[in-house]
Amino acid sequence: MNTRRNFLTKLVVSVGTPALLCNAAFGQAPPAKLEETDPTAVALGYKEDTTKVDATKYAQHKADQVCSGCALYTGKVGDAAGPCGAFGGKLVTAAGWCAVYAKKPEAAK
């Protein structure tokens, strides 16, 4: 085998294999961000900023309701965004809101 090809093969194996093993060992890609334009997000009135919710369309919405206070939000306290169970684990903003909002039990906040 020519020396250059041999070198490149070894380089790919030595660089690529640890990267593949790291990906396999440490999990998958991070969850995708939920976009307001996502058809399900549109259907449920999701907004990244709770103050932008259409009050005429969602009369149940209250200004103090945000994703970080919702039972379906599994982000950490203080994070700007976190996974939402209503959207398959996609990332929603902590300050967001949608029509599925369900207040977290007080002790879980």
Ligand code: SF4
């Ligand atoms: S279900 Fe809860 S956490 Fe998910 S987008 Fe709606 S309000 Fe936010």
